[in-house]
Amino acid sequence: MVTLQLSSISPTNNSLLKFCHNNAKTPKKLQISLCSSFSMSNLQHPYQNLSFSPSENQNVAAILFENGSDCKLYPLMRRRSAGAIPFGAKYRLIDVVVSNCINSNIAKIYALTQFNSTSLNSHLTRTYSNVGLGKEEFLQVIAACQSSENQSWFQGNADAVRRFLWMLEDCSATEFIILPGYHLYKMDYQDILQLHHENRADITISALRSEKKHDKGFGILKVNSENEVVELFQEETAFPLVGRVENTKDNNCTTYASMGIYVIRKDVMVNMLREELPWANHFRSEVIPGALSLGMKVQAYLFDGYWENMQSINGFYQANMESTNIRYNFCDRDYPLYTLPRRLPPTRVTDAVITDSAIGDGCILNRCRIKGSVVGVGTRIEDTAVIEDSVLMGSDIYQEDLLQSKEKKKSMIPIGIGQGSFIRKAIIDKNARIGKRVMIINKDNVQEGSRKDQEYMIRDGIVIVTRSASVPDDTIL
Missing domain, CATH: 3.90.550.10 (Spore Coat Polysaccharide Biosynthesis Protein SpsA; Chain A)
Incomplete structure (x- = not known):
């Protein structure tokens, strides 16, 4: 569903x-x-x-x-x-x-x-x-x-x-x-x-x-x-x-x-x-x-x-x-949930496979796979990325507005989830930059931990990538 x-x-x-x-x-x-x-x-x-x-x-x-x-x-x-x-x-x-x-x-x-x-x-x-x-x-x-x-x-x-x-x-x-x-x-x-x-x-x-x-x-x-x-x-x-x-x-x-x-x-x-x-x-x-x-x-x-x-x-x-499984029903007409209206375009889905997930406005979802996840407004997910059982809080800005020159595109990891990345049981805070082929899977099954620069933390066994953090290509967490 x-x-x-x-x-x-x-x-x-x-x-x-x-x-x-x-x-x-x-x-x-x-x-x-x-x-x-x-x-x-x-x-x-x-x-x-x-x-x-x-x-x-x-x-x-x-x-x-x-x-x-x-x-x-x-x-x-x-x-x-x-x-x-x-x-x-x-x-x-x-x-x-x-x-x-x-x-x-x-x-x-x-x-x-x-x-x-x-x-x-x-x-x-x-x-x-x-x-x-x-x-x-x-x-x-x-x-x-x-x-x-x-x-x-x-x-x-x-x-x-x-x-x-x-x-x-x-x-x-x-x-x-x-x-x-x-x-x-x-x-x-x-x-x-x-x-x-x-x-x-x-x-x-x-x-x-x-x-x-x-x-x-x-x-x-x-x-x-x-x-x-x-x-x-x-x-x-x-x-x-x-x-x-x-x-x-x-x-x-x-x-x-x-x-x-x-x-x-x-x-x-x-x-x-x-x-x-x-x-x-x-x-x-x-x-x-x-x-x-x-x-x-x-x-x-x-x-x-x-x-x-x-x-x-x-x-x-x-x-x-x-x-994502309707235990809390967002579609209840008698008890609707209100929030700030945003002037965002509809989410664009290109050859993606999405199951049991909630997708916010203004997302760009390319050839990715999303299962059992919450994807916040303005999220961009690139080709062959896989998102499972995770919370992506989205972005406050569109990538096209941020990266206006080829030089910036070469030197900066784009906001969103990079090509070929795999994210499972994680929370990705707003405006985070996840590079290509990144693995966020808590491979050592750590329950509590953090990096000194606080780019990410592990709480209750859940990996949290902090707001505006940047995770380089080929990183394994």
Whole structure:
């Protein structure tokens, strides 16, 4: 099976994908479907606005967080945060959570960024800040900054929210949903909000029923038979088994893995961060345990859907591999995934054999063979090259623009994959130059390693060629 990613359909700058209204099925969800790029209406009306159904859920705002420097995605995070890492041939990781917000009819979104945030801030601003949202809807990027009251950077997600309480208090939202910006999943946030309202909870935490692939950084919840959280185990303590049932005097309790997704009432958040816990830096390790100790009602929302932890190279790699076999469906009309429209030509395929792969826009694929791989935008693969079970993030520039003279062509390895090269179980970052007859196969089965010049690294047994690296002809890695 070949999965080809459709090219972006909007030719305009600083605008999101064009939208058509879909009035069918569930009225409480925002129903959006992509318009055909060949539609005459698109040609006549190049700007079509996002429209959100008026509902009580407009009183909810989302707060998105990047991850910090402790994430294990280096070297992909050498010059970018995790949310800005290219994913799935044409997207960024942050697009997943922003798309979940849009598909859940949440249009008030704050993105608090700090670590290596230049690329992430640029992507969010170019993609979502000028999409024709109404007066009450927006996505606002809030970068870490120093002030006369506080000269330090964000110390954690709770500290970041506290720094901007003056702004969040002015927002008309009565609840906030706090979201990590680097996991892969599809969730209708209206479900967790509904549970939060029905139980009149102060805080509701989304949790995974299964231990598989959970992010230990968010801890383990002990939940009673009423789905109330009674205890939160931290990463530093010995973890109980997820899904284990414990018999206590008061109730049967079960343990679940926290997803780091919190719904919190605005008045509770302000009181906790400003009055009760003015020193707290993290929701996971300080605010949530503090709320439990104060006797607040903390509810658990159990999530059964697909979810992938992006806190490691292996997790990122596996998520990309699963995107080629439709475990994460990019073609879901009810929950589309949005990203920056690019003015790129369609991918050109010349006598290539492609199976079980996702191919981005603007690629040039000559007489090569691609199997079980993700090929990012603008990738060029030359004759007889073989790509297997790999992630190619693509290129920001076309080779024709870069190499304008014969002299440059002779002295510089072109961006892309050279003739006769063989790549298996690798991640090739953007703008990498792979010469001719290069073998990237981890021939010694190394699990961890790197070169001093950091041109490539091996993490979790996966070879990573770093951004803009150059691998000479006939190299074997």
